[in-house]
Amino acid sequence: MQSKTLSILPLAFAIAAGALVPNSASFAAPPHAAKHAAAPKKPAAAEAPAPAAAPGQTAVAGGAPALAAKAWLLMDFDSGEVLASSNPDEPLPPASLTKMMTSFLVEQALRSGKLKKDDLVTTSQNAWCRGSSTESCMYLPLNSQATVIDILRGIIIQSGNDASKAIAEHMAGSEEGFAKLMNAEAKRLGMTNTNFVNATGLPDPAHKASARDLAILARAIIRDSSDYYPIYAEREFKYNNIKQGNRNALLYTDPTVDGLKTGHTQEAGYCLVTSSKRNGMRLITVILNTNSAQARADQTRQLLGWGYSNFEKATPIQPNTVVTNAKVSFGKADTVAAGLGSPWTLTVPRGQQVQTSVEVKPDLQAPVAKGAVIGKVVATSNGKPVGETPLVAQADVERSGLMLRAWQHVAKLFGK
Template identity: 85%
Template sequence: MPTKSFFLAPLVVAIAAGTLLPSAASFAAPHHPAKAAHKKAAAEAPAAPSAPGQTAVAGGAPSLPAKAWLLMDFDSGQVLASANADEPLPPASLTKMMTSFLVEQALRSGKLKKDDLVTVSQNAWCRGSSTESCMYLPLNGQATVIDLLRGIIIQSGNDASKAIAEHMAGSEEGFAKLMNAEAQRLGMTHTHFVNATGLPDPEHKSSARDLAILARAIIKDSADYYPIYAEREFKYNGIKQGNRNALLYTDPTVDGLKTGHTEAAGYCLVTSSKRNGMRLITVILNTNSAQARADETRTLLGWGYSNFEKATPIQPNTVVGTAKVSFGKADTVAAGLGSPWSLTVPRGQQVQTAVQLNPALEAPVAKGAVVGKVVATSNGKPVGEAPLVAQADVERAGFMLRAWQHVAKLFGK
């Protein structure tokens, strides 16, 4: 699939390259010589060694100068290509995806309201140091939950993250327990959170695969709030800050998710893009500059859309098999897909399917009950599966008919 290039203006090109920063007035924050020196050193950092990837595509995956990276199909959760996908690494502010996700789930459940006021403690207050991102909440002031959510996602505010953590769990340590419990529920097996911000801690780790799982959960389960991840700027307390995800300014198919950076973590980026009905998630961990994380993400997305396509192995409402039913008024029931099923497969590859039906079904069987599954393979490798459900009800037979069926089974009839 050809990838289109979008040129908005030289201004946008400068933003994408990481060479144009907002003015001091727009940030309303003091100049920090140490921060400027740190940025200069980071810009001059040597390129990270390239990490060759693994993929089912003939010819292999790209080799990207990042310690770990991953490309995931959103619909299925299938990893399409990766390098060092399960290596626990410092996630920096990518951590805040879990912080924002917990806030979003609390809003969905009613535990939090958008207009609830959150007090900014001494511990949460950001002093505007050169080493962390701030929303610049006033000490002992209050902010609404929805403003804090924007401050976490768009401005990457450590103060916003700490304030909401204390509000929800009493302390940041208590909130970290909620984060780890949710990570376990989602299947993030190489992740352990110590804080709500991603500030460095030897025990604070996550992996490329786990962060993609989290990104997928945010897109699926936080639909009401996911558009915030695409917002380019947020103004609070008279201070306007821009989203650090450069791709939001240059690629209209990109609508999230989060950037991160510390000295230990390098430059990191989790991105989601949707083109022609296919959504891909990318994770780049520990590359050497803001420009590199954007460039590597562009490369990975372009490669993904060029090398993969959607396939529909079986059309909805198609009967694909007949399952035998014991002790029912009918001996069999038709089996088919319960919902539309599509896969993302290497472009041009054929997909084969194999039906597996439950051999021990007994009536009653309700319409829509799972009676088996269909497994898809490509080039001899499994690429996905979907449940098969009963297409009709099968009532349980009366006593005499069941007795006869028992006898028939004994004699193998």
């Protein structure tokens, strides 16, 4: 029988990220193991050797920080632009960062009505945690039922393997079937270096994801799961009389951080995907395969601090501005005013000037509807592209009558 002794990851432990017990998002001690947490550890097992510090690629003069992780990345949330990275596209074991896709699929099913918050999910023999000291669990009793919203919290906050397997079976009939849904969604989002085999992130040679792909997924969660995203900032969750704390140490130490997920296996090392919003700018960080919970927290702090110090928001073109008058063929008007369809901001290196250029669709012909995309505006800084946005028609242009079109055809032939 499982013990139901209270287990709390104290605030003091979270502040000292390396002291979190356990530090794994895929593996963690069950509640009854908490009484052994103070036992001395063998020095050799305290942490794995640190990966070599890898300098990153960035547009910032002076370069990016060198972090001792196998891969890392800093992304601007608004644009999706990668501001700095090292080894961003290598498929690596993601450990429990996998559960971001599991939770995202649950959130999207809730949004679409395929699932309801109070739907009941049954814990099968396969999903049930058996009290092992090697798994991170929500501690759902065997053959019990839990609501979808509790399951979602168990996945996000407690990193529950049991919760992840149970919802996978509920939504797709099996974890294998759910993995197909995960991969289909990854493809839709543009995660080109990812392959999911399970819903938990437990080790499998074919189970991989890249730092860039995980940032893309984090951005989708923040953007498309706004009703449920606050769960990623919750510090603890109590279920089955067992209270467990969120393993993301930055939630306790940095008020600008509001998610997302930790992960750890021996193969994957210590991993962390984080989002932070300061002064209207949201940044996403990914740290993969560093050697301790302390290191993943410290490196994330360093990367966020560097990002906010070296980048700023820029508005290349003010809203409601006519960017250009685009030439229109065979219309009752020869041109149409063109501007932005929505406000446009970029994240650029501090102090750098932004230039814009306009590209209108060639041979634009009437009719043209107000709001139709007729080109794009491209922003560059120091000669490098930093973003683009659609150019839209600001008015309708009706197609000219038959006689006028005939004259316009003749004029076009003679280059008039």
